[in-house]
Amino acid sequence: MMATKETIYTKDAANKKIKVVRDFDAPVEHVWRAWTEKELVDQWWAPKPWKANTQSMDFRAGGTWLYYMEGPDGSRHYCRADYETIVPNKSYTGLDAFCDENGKINTEFPRMHWQVQFTSSGSGTRVEVEITFASETDLEKIIEMGFKEGFAAAHTNLDELLATS
Amino acid sequence: MRRDVFQGIADPTRRAILSLIVLQAMTPNALAEHFDCSRQAVSKHIKILTECELVKQEYSGREIYCHLNTKKMKEVDKWLEPFRAQWESRFEQLDNVLKNIKTKKS
Numbered sequence: 001m002m003a004t005k006e007t008i009y010t011k012d013a014a015n016k017k018i019k020v021v022r023d024f025d026a027p028v029e030h031v032w033r034a035w036t037e038k039e040l041v042d043q044w045w046a047p048k049p050w051k052a053n054t055q056s057m058d059f060r061a062g063g064t065w066l067y068y069m070e071g072p073d074g075s076r077h078y079c080r081a082d083y084e085t086i087v088p089n090k091s092y093t094g095l096d097a098f099c100d101e102n103g104k105i106n107t108e109f110p111r112m113h114w115q116v117q118f119t120s121s122g123s124g125t126r127v128e129v130e131i132t133f134a135s136e137t138d139l140e141k142i143i144e145m146g147f148k149e150g151f152a153a154a155h156t157n158l159d160e161l162l163a164t165s
Numbered sequence: 166m167r168r169d170v171f172q173g174i175a176d177p178t179r180r181a182i183l184s185l186i187v188l189q190a191m192t193p194n195a196l197a198e199h200f201d202c203s204r205q206a207v208s209k210h211i212k213i214l215t216e217c218e219l220v221k222q223e224y225s226g227r228e229i230y231c232h233l234n235t236k237k238m239k240e241v242d243k244w245l246e247p248f249r250a251q252w253e254s255r256f257e258q259l260d261n262v263l264k265n266i267k268t269k270k271s
Contacts, residue, residue, distance in 0.1 A: 007256060009249055018248070022256050026263040034262050044258035047251040 016133040024125045028118050031125040032089045035116065042067075055101075061086050065094075066103045080105070081114070091117045110138030170240045173217035178202065179210045183219060183233060190223075190230040 008021040024031050034040045038054035046052035046069045055066040065081040080103050083094040093116075098109040105111075113132040118125055174180055182196055197207040211231060214220035221232045 005256070005260075007249075007252060009252075020252055022252075024260065024263055026267060030263055030266045033266065034259055040262055040266070043262045044255055047254035048258075 016135070016138070018131045020129040020131075022127050023121055024127060025123070026125060027123075028089050028120050028125045031127060032118055035118075035127075036092070038065075038067075046070075059083060059086070064103065066099070068101070076101075078103075089118060091115065110134060112138075168213065168216040168218075170217055170219060170237055173214050173219040176210065176213075178207070179214055182207075182210055182214060182231075183238075186220065186231050186233045190225075190232045192228050192230055196231065 005023050005025075008019075010019045010021075012019070026034075034044070036059050038057040041057075042052045042054050044052075045067070049072045050069045053068050053070060055068065057063075057065045057067075059065070061083055063083050065083070066078070067080075068076045068078045070076050078099050078101050079096060080099045081094045081096045083092060086092045094114050095111050096114060097111045098106045100106065111134055113134065115130040115132075117128040117130075119128075120126075174183070178200060181199070185191060185196060185199060193208055193211055194204070196211070197204040200207055211220060211222075214231075215222055218237045219234055221234050222229050223232055224230075
């Protein structure tokens with residue numbers, strides 16, 4: 001059994017950024033595919049017990065990924081990501097949003113900018129995710145509504161985490 | 166007015182104040198020297214931070230010193246926890262996806 005890799009989290013409140021770094025035991029090409037092909041992304045993108053379901057994914061600069069997260073009670077939250085730049089097997093950037101089933105953006109929720117970088121590290125791959133909030137107000141809003149509400153699903157994990165830390 | 170830790174850290178000047186007093190307790194005057202804004206403005210930020218309980222003001226002789234309330238600062242850290250848990254769950258699943266890609270190819 002492979003040991004779970006450690007994930008490094010840093011937050012930079014002053015610059016409205018959160019960074020997540022994690023190593024994976026697979027070559028860059030595989031990791032890249034897992035992040036950018038809908039059949040693969042759907043298998044892991046949603047934190048348990050949610051399930052991600054891609055409606056459409058147009059993975060190119062200017063393209064859009066529309067998907068929903070389905071909860072165990074059948075509730076659906078639609079999200080979209082608009083891709084901005086793509087450098088195959090290296091990096092991509094995009095802007096995410098909550099939306100309706102037609103992809104119409106819900107402006108009540110802040111959008112977040114994503115930068116995902118992939119670098120070869122020995123036999124594996126290092127993935128660096130940098131999430132930037134558009135403004136301080138957005139950061140405040142996300143803090144206020146709390147990832148707690150948006151990601152209530154993660155609570156079981158959270159409890160375990162807090163118990164061990 | 167309701168105050169919480171997040172209001173405290175929502176302002177760049179207040180974050181700068183916190184990062185200064187994390188090193189050592191400081192008087193409001195000493196703090197004000199670090200900022201371009203008026204002493205009055207800095208005092209207002211200190212007042213808000215105190216109301217949020219991120220800062221404790223304590224007398225030492227004739228001077229008031231601003232101390233960081235580290236216990237309260239930990240509440241700020243907690244908001245990141247659900248986010249962290251979410252990513253842990255994702256990455257564990259991603260590990261499995263990657264394992265399967267490997268198997269199929271070899």
